[in-house]
Amino acid sequence: MTAKSTNNDVVKGTSAKRRKFPRHVIVFLGPALLVYTVFMVYPLLDSLRLSLFSDEGAFVGLANFAELLPGGSLSSSFWNALGNNLVFFAFHLLIQNPVGLFLAVLLTQQLLKRGRGTYRTLIFAPTVLSVVIVGFIWQLILSPLWGVVSTPLLGLTSTALPTLSMMSVWQFVGIPMMFFYAVLVGIPEDLIEAARVDGASGWKIFWKIIFPLLLPMLGIISIITYIANLNAFDLIYSVQGALAGPEFSTDIMGTLFYRSFFGFQLQSGSTAMGATVATAMFIVILIGVLIYLFAWARRVESYEL
Amino acid sequence: MSAQSGSVRVGRGGRRVAKTSIYVLLTLYTMLALGPIVLIVMNSVKTRKAIFDSPFSLPNAETFSLKGYETVWERANFPRYFFNSFTVTVVTVALVLLLGAAAAYALAEYRFMGNTFLTLFLAVGVMIPIRLGTVSILKLMVTLNLVNTLVALILVYVAMGIPLAVFILAQFFRHVPGELKDAARIDGAGEYRVFSLTLPLVKPGLAAVAVFTMLPVWNDLWFPLILAPGESTKTVTLGVQLFLGQFVSDWQAVLAALTLAAIPILILYVIFSKQMLSGITQGGVK
Numbered sequence: 001m002t003a004k005s006t007n008n009d010v011v012k013g014t015s016a017k018r019r020k021f022p023r024h025v026i027v028f029l030g031p032a033l034l035v036y037t038v039f040m041v042y043p044l045l046d047s048l049r050l051s052l053f054s055d056e057g058a059f060v061g062l063a064n065f066a067e068l069l070p071g072g073s074l075s076s077s078f079w080n081a082l083g084n085n086l087v088f089f090a091f092h093l094l095i096q097n098p099v100g101l102f103l104a105v106l107l108t109q110q111l112l113k114r115g116r117g118t119y120r121t122l123i124f125a126p127t128v129l130s131v132v133i134v135g136f137i138w139q140l141i142l143s144p145l146w147g148v149v150s151t152p153l154l155g156l157t158s159t160a161l162p163t164l165s166m167m168s169v170w171q172f173v174g175i176p177m178m179f180f181y182a183v184l185v186g187i188p189e190d191l192i193e194a195a196r197v198d199g200a201s202g203w204k205i206f207w208k209i210i211f212p213l214l215l216p217m218l219g220i221i222s223i224i225t226y227i228a229n230l231n232a233f234d235l236i237y238s239v240q241g242a243l244a245g246p247e248f249s250t251d252i253m254g255t256l257f258y259r260s261f262f263g264f265q266l267q268s269g270s271t272a273m274g275a276t277v278a279t280a281m282f283i284v285i286l287i288g289v290l291i292y293l294f295a296w297a298r299r300v301e302s303y304e305l
Numbered sequence: 306m307s308a309q310s311g312s313v314r315v316g317r318g319g320r321r322v323a324k325t326s327i328y329v330l331l332t333l334y335t336m337l338a339l340g341p342i343v344l345i346v347m348n349s350v351k352t353r354k355a356i357f358d359s360p361f362s363l364p365n366a367e368t369f370s371l372k373g374y375e376t377v378w379e380r381a382n383f384p385r386y387f388f389n390s391f392t393v394t395v396v397t398v399a400l401v402l403l404l405g406a407a408a409a410y411a412l413a414e415y416r417f418m419g420n421t422f423l424t425l426f427l428a429v430g431v432m433i434p435i436r437l438g439t440v441s442i443l444k445l446m447v448t449l450n451l452v453n454t455l456v457a458l459i460l461v462y463v464a465m466g467i468p469l470a471v472f473i474l475a476q477f478f479r480h481v482p483g484e485l486k487d488a489a490r491i492d493g494a495g496e497y498r499v500f501s502l503t504l505p506l507v508k509p510g511l512a513a514v515a516v517f518t519m520l521p522v523w524n525d526l527w528f529p530l531i532l533a534p535g536e537s538t539k540t541v542t543l544g545v546q547l548f549l550g551q552f553v554s555d556w557q558a559v560l561a562a563l564t565l566a567a568i569p570i571l572i573l574y575v576i577f578s579k580q581m582l583s584g585i586t587q588g589g590v591k
Binding site for chain 2: 022046107119
């Protein structure tokens with residue numbers, strides 16, 4: 001983060017006369033900072049604050065959070081949603097990443113002479129669609145009315161969540177594919193060739209040389225996916241509605257947040273509980289980010305190629 | 306652009322088998338990725354009977370029907386939804402590029418008090434989802450009297466897009482050679498002029514930011530649902546969602562609405578896929 005001191009004011013004054021904020025810096029930075037602060041930073045901080053107050057505006061400390069803990073009014077919904085959300089994430093972690101990697105490896109094979117760009121473009125296509133469209137496309141295809149599949153996969157408590165997770169994996173597999181692809185094409189051929197000359201098998205080359213080089217990217221993709229998954233809402237809401245049926249078996253943090261804030265049917269909406277659930281989501285995301293930073297990013301070596 | 310990631314060392318016959326299996330696997334996966342979309346588009350122009358009797362066959366003279374599209378045209382204001390989505394997306398992308406580039410330029414170019422702090426302050430926004438602030442965003446929009454306006458959506462999306470834009474563009478600005486800017490300054494160009502001369506040099510960065518900003522805005526359901534659910538401000542994503550909810554049992558209309566919503570984005574994607582995918586890989590590696 002070293003900024004070049006090419007600015008006239010700075011060059012003339014070196015360190016002694018360094019001006020605090022030259023006017024053009026304010027013109028450049030001001031508008032972006034203003035919009036970002038007012039419409040993103042302030043609402044995020046204000047939501048944290050609101051989680052400590054009741055709907056009537058009285059300070060209640062951590063009382064709202066007690067509602068999420070065992071014995072509280074939202075406890076069962078909260079832990080159910082959190083558990084479902086982690087299952088939703090596990091599907092992405094354990095299926096989307098390996099499939100994405102496998103496709104990226106196929107795409108970078110030297111034997112693949114033609115069509116590399118075309119395959120890449122076509123496989124990535126579902127990713128650009130709206131989650132709402134993807135949800136409805138699969139809802140139609142899986143509808144027993146149409147008869148392509150005879151079991152109502154989205155209607156059974158045991159299969160609804162895995163089915164929705166797989167729809168999301170289907171849509172977003174292009175993202176790990178592209179990220180892994182970028183790393184794979186950057187691996188110098190000499191490195192692979194040297195190992196081959198030494199008699200290493202293709203399998204061994206993959207696990208001993210290529211895979212370690214992919215690990216930092218695997219971590220980045222996983223944490224991006226984690227944040228996106230904990231923030232998911234559109235898919236469940238479009239396919240199963242705000243009540244995330246059947247019997248809340250597909251309820252995740254996003255849908256719970258929506259219901260606690262706006263209310264739904266018997267449950268009445270509450271600003272305080274909306275802010276509390278949002279803060280809880282923030283904490284859960286933060287825990288994931290910290291695990292990534294300390295348990296993963298520190299231990300995995302990145303290599304400069 | 307090719308790395309030999311673990312190509313198996315085999316004889317000539319084995320090579321052919323390996324090559325064939327690579328093509329077969331990629332083709333199979335491509336079919337899995339596109340099949341559902343093709344199925345929807347294909348059935349959207351068929352009669353109700355044909356949709357259910359023979360979902361996998363192409364429409365022919367006998368089964369061809371545009372009734373679904375007629376229903377959509379009569380019952381939903383799709384041109385309006387498209388216009389709203391288009392306005393919100395274009396204005397958002399333009400503002401994110403302009404404000405993001407100016408801020409990134411300042412952070413990369415000048416040394417001033419608080420530079421590092423501001424860089425970090427903006428970077429935090431890359432990691433935290435703006436949706437978590439929804440409760441206060443809605444309150445704020447009610448206070449500003451902006452509920453059910455496109456302005457509300459644009460303001461939120463610009464705030465959401467700025468951190469990543471600054472993050473990516475600052476990297477690009479740092480790679481612009483200093484001599485170039487100094488030469489312009491010696492010729493008497495002011496700082497704003499130098500900035501405008503530098504902009505064309507970071508075009509790939511601007512393209513990547515445009516793509517990263519555009520898709521989540523066009524496809525978002527959350528904020529349109531909460532901030533602008535009124536009939537006159539509905540975006541395509543929200544409009545389709547509500548329409549599909551109401552017409553679940555009218556399969557022809559549902560298929561037509563899905564096709565109408567998916568096709569424009571897919572066409573844009575096919576046109577810009579090269580820039581998009583290279584933007585993703587560049588953004589991913591940097």
